[in-house]
Amino acid sequence: MILAFDIGGSRIKAAVWDGTLQPVGEVATPLGDTAAFTAAVAGFVTGREAGIAISIAGVVDPVSGLGKVANIPAIDGLRLGPEVQAATGLPVRVLNDADCFALAEALQGAGRGHHSVLGVILGSGVGGGLVIGGQVVTGAGGYAGEWGHGPVIRGEFAFQCGCGQVGCVDTVGSARGLERLHRKRTAELLGSEAIIAGWMAGEAEAGETMALWRELVAGPLAMVVNVVGADLVPVGGGLSRAPGLVGYLDEAVRVRLLRRTKGPLLVPAECGADAGLLGAAMAGVAAWG
Ligand SMILES: [Zn+2]
Structure with a gap:
């Protein structure tokens, strides 16, 4: 049995994997106190687990194990794996949440049966993870994808x-990015959901903003697909839930690829809100069976 956690800036969600994923509860994330944090995780241990697998909203260096978790000071800059191992006596794996999303989609979701799966997140940020042959590619420093x-x-x-550079896809492709594009074009302050609703209703201004968004996102994404050779690109995050949006972006990415594809390349993710827990559990299964 694997004990899996999905740890965000507000909640710690826990589940066990024993052939299926069964949620076992959640608690508020202790933000400032490392001992309280590890105690919160250890509180879910029953003694029947083979190991603990953790999805965090941060980046873990695969060599040093050091985590960068900006919104949880209690674990930022620490080796979370050894901390939790010391508190529980169990082996621990810690993975980036986008990598967990990609692994969940590759093994249990939209990417089942595909060799090279690039999981893309379009939500409060733009991110992703790469899974090749059922294995997460973490890359140097943990930044692959x-x-x-x-x-x-x-x-x-x-x-x-926010990363310090100018012109990142994140600044235009995320929900806030879509709003930024609309404001730059029209001087109108409109939420991403209203822009998308306007586009779906055939409104001209919203449609132009969406076309601009697609143009700016599709080129970089097509290049990434060329580089990593993705068979399939499951798309998750808040923007992906708008009906038709993933297909709209898919059309623009596919005409920019070197490879000609008959079917869709970008498809809506299937694992939903459990993707972090499920991906962590899959990593645990790979480590401890
Ligand atoms: Zn950036």
């Missing part, structure tokens, strides 16, 4: 990004 950052956009729609 993170296609949201890098100065690729020039001109009037190049915005300052």
Whole structure:
């Protein structure tokens, strides 16, 4: 049995995997106190687990094990694996949440049966993870699959990004990015859901913003697909839930690829809100069977 956690800035969600995923509860994330954090995780241990697998909203260096978790000071800059192992006596794996999303989709979701799966997240940020042959590719420093950052956009729609660079896909492709594009074009403050609803209703201004969004996102994503050779790209995150949006982006990505594809390449993710828990559990199964 694997004990899996999905740890975000507000909640710690726990589940056990024993052939199926069964949620076992959640608690508020202790943000400032490392001992309280590890105690919260250890509180779910029953003694029947083979190991603990953790999905965190941060990046873990695969060599040093050091985590960067900006919104949870209690574990930022620590080796979370050894901390939890010391508190529980169990072996621990810690993975980035986008990598867990990609692994869940590759093994249990939309990417089942595909060799090279690039999981893409379009939500409060733009991110992703790469799974090849059923294995997460973490890459140097743990950053593989993170296609949201890098100065690729020039001109009037190049915005300052929180990562320190200018013109990242994250600044235009995320929900806030969509709002930023609309405001730059029209001087109108409109939420991403209203923009998408307007586009679906055939409104011209919202449609132009969505076309611009697609143009700016599709080029970089097509290049990433060329580089990693993805068979299939499950798309998750808040924007992906808008009916028709993934298909709309898919059309623009596919015409920019070197490979000609008959069917869709970008498809809606299938694992939903449990993707973090499920992906962590899959990593645990790979480690401890
Ligand atoms: Zn950036």
